[in-house]
Amino acid sequence: MELETFYVNRDINNRSRPPTQSHSNDEGKDRKQRGSRCLVLMTVCLGLICVLLLVFITLYITITAERDLLKSTVEEFNHTINSLQDKNTDLMTEKDQLKNNLNSLSLKKLELETRVNDLTAEKSQLQGSVDSLNQKKLELETELRKLSTQENDRFFISCEQKSWSECRQFCRDRGANLIIINTIEKQVSLCE
Incomplete structure (x- = not known):
């Protein structure tokens, strides 16, 4: 511009x-x-x-x-x-x-x-109970041995006449047994 x-x-x-x-x-x-x-x-x-x-x-x-x-x-x-x-x-x-x-x-x-x-x-x-029972067992075994050695002192001689079965039942009722005598020495020692 x-x-x-x-x-x-x-x-x-x-x-x-x-x-x-x-x-x-x-x-x-x-x-x-x-x-x-x-x-x-x-x-x-x-x-x-x-x-x-x-x-x-x-x-x-x-x-x-x-x-x-x-x-x-x-x-x-x-x-x-x-x-x-x-x-x-x-x-x-x-x-x-x-x-x-x-x-x-x-x-x-x-x-x-x-x-x-x-x-x-x-x-x-x-275990305590077992130990106690073992101790008791030992005591009972000792007692049993003592009783075994004193076997001849514990006899009951009855004068009643009974059958062998009746005698056996009589002994069992008292916790005992009939004695078996199988030697002459034993019979002699019982009769003394």
Whole structure:
């Protein structure tokens, strides 16, 4: 616009002079130069617009690709997080089950320890009873040996006449037996 204004101003200044051939050549050159300048300016502007469009398209494609990549990465992260949360839930459930099993086993262990203690006490008691019975057995065996050696001193001689069966029953009722005399020495010792 300044060029046009300049041209108009120049034209106004030169009105007093009549146009000459060289002046019209100059004017044509000026118009050509202005036209080629406009053309260069428009070409440069179009080139800049193309470059800007290319930059914007490249940026758009890059941003879209990065957005899609981020979107897929976020989806993968969400999937991984969900999977980890599921595993965490499963592990917490398993932990609770194991804790319950541990508590149950601890109670069983305490019960078994109590049972072992009771059985140990009972065993000690029974061992004491066995020891006592063994002592009594030894005493009774000793007494039996003493009684065996004194066998001849413990006879009951009855003057009643009874059958062998009746005599045997009579002795058994009193915790005794009939004597068997199978040697002459024994018969002599009894009769003395």
